[in-house]
Amino acid sequence: MSRLAPADWRTLVRVFEADGFTQDRTTGSHVVLTKPGIARPVIIPKYSEVGLDIIRNNMRTAGMSRERYLELLRRR
Numbered sequence: 001m002s003r004l005a006p007a008d009w010r011t012l013v014r015v016f017e018a019d020g021f022t023q024d025r026t027t028g029s030h031v032v033l034t035k036p037g038i039a040r041p042v043i044i045p046k047y048s049e050v051g052l053d054i055i056r057n058n059m060r061t062a063g064m065s066r067e068r069y070l071e072l073l074r075r076r
Helices: 009-018 052-062 066-075
Strands: 022-027 030-034 042-045
Touching: 009 022, 009 030, 009 042, 009 052, 009 066, 042 052, 052 066
Parallel strands: none
Antiparallel strands: 022 030, 030 042
16 A cells, blocks of 8 residues: 655646546635535645645545545556
């Protein structure tokens, strides 16, 4: 099993888009992604290195497992 690691914001946007999220809007320095059936939007800050706490919170919001995230990350 691979470990989670900080990632660039563009990489995270591609991972969540591969899971069915669409870019709703960009508000300042944050990208807002939505998906039907998910109550809250996933918000990704435009950081060169997004920390693990933000990645884990977004995964939890999206209902995405660690395995699914790593699979999509490898595919991107």
